Amino acid sequence: MTTRSARRTRRTTRTLQAAGVGAAVLLTLSACSSSDTSDADKAKTSASASSSPKLSGTVTVFAAASLKESFTALGQQFEKAHPGTKVSFSFGGSDSLAASITGGAPADVFAAASPKTMAIVTDKGDAATTPETFVRNQLEIATLPGNPDKISSLKDLTKSGLKVVLCDKTVPCGAAAQKALDASDLKLTPVSYEQDVKSALTKVELKEADAAVVYKTDVKAAGDKVEGVEFPESADAINDYPIALLKDAPNTAAAKAFIDLVRSPEGQNVLTQAGFLKPAS
Structure with a gap:
């Protein structure tokens, strides 16, 4: 009886030891897998960071x-x-x-x-x-606040005595204005040709001119310093x-x-x- 009891005890001990070893192996594999996943995530993050460098x-x-x-x-x-x-x-x-x-x-x-x-x-x-x-962008006529000269069309800019400013013909706003004038068979001699659209608009803002052909965006940016007048011919002279x-x-x-x-x-x-x-x- 004593011998059989001792054998059972030894078998139980070996079984527990084997179970312990198996658990240890599983824990080790799990740890390695977790470490590998973590390293992979870090590598991905690093790669992502390197593909989108910080701008300076x-x-x-x-x-x-x-x-x-x-x-x-x-x-x-x-x-x-x-x-x-x-x-x-x-x-x-x-x-x-x-x-x-x-x-x-x-x-x-x-x-x-x-x-x-x-x-x-x-x-x-x-x-x-x-x-x-x-x-x-599309052209618009910029007039003095309140539009005292009652300008309502591109043709009105050809009125005698009206001081009108245009952008130079080499500048996009000037080329577009000339295209609109040509399409309407209108001849206009401005008091000055300006090198950019802001310079043309400034002439009206300072009351050095009665009107200027500029972009809608410039009229909007000027606020109450000028008044905008749309004209249909501008639809044929839109700039990309x-x-x-x-x-x-x-x-x-x-x-x-x-x-x-x-x-x-x-x-x-x-x-x-x-x-x-x-x-x-």
Whole structure:
């Protein structure tokens, strides 16, 4: 009896020992699996971080004068979303900006007020990407507050004694105005041709001119300093605005991110609120 009892005791002990070893193996395998999963997750996180590097430095954007208010707002959004970055703008007539770029001026992004002025850059091979239209803009007549000269049409601008300002014909807003005038068989001799749309508008704001043909966005940005008068011929002279990354961009990564913001729903919302039209579908 004693011998059988001892054997049972030894068998029970061996069974418990085996169970203990099995549990230990399972715990070890579980720990290894957990460690492997954790390492894999870390690797994925690291890879993701390396594929989306933190943006920094200055993004230099050359943009048409009519984009000043909306692009300034987008620049502030960009800097807030990417701490450590700065967006530096140079606003002006698209033709002069294009000439500066082809002349070697350092810039990351060019946003022009017409495909024709963008072509100055692309024809020289100074664009790194194919330009894409991101908004359109339509002309409007800006008059003195209250419209004291009772201007109601493009033809009214040809009245004798009326001081009218136009953008230079080489500037997109001037080319569009001339297209509208030609389509209406109207001849207009302005008191001055301005190098960009903001300069033309300023002449009216300072009461140095009675009216100017500018963009709807500029009339809207001026608030109560001027009054806007729409004219049907403007529908045949709408300008497409293309944007492109430049070939020798000093800050390519941030420049691409800024272009993405401009073309994003958030960017388009800022631009349409400023009076721009969405690209033609």
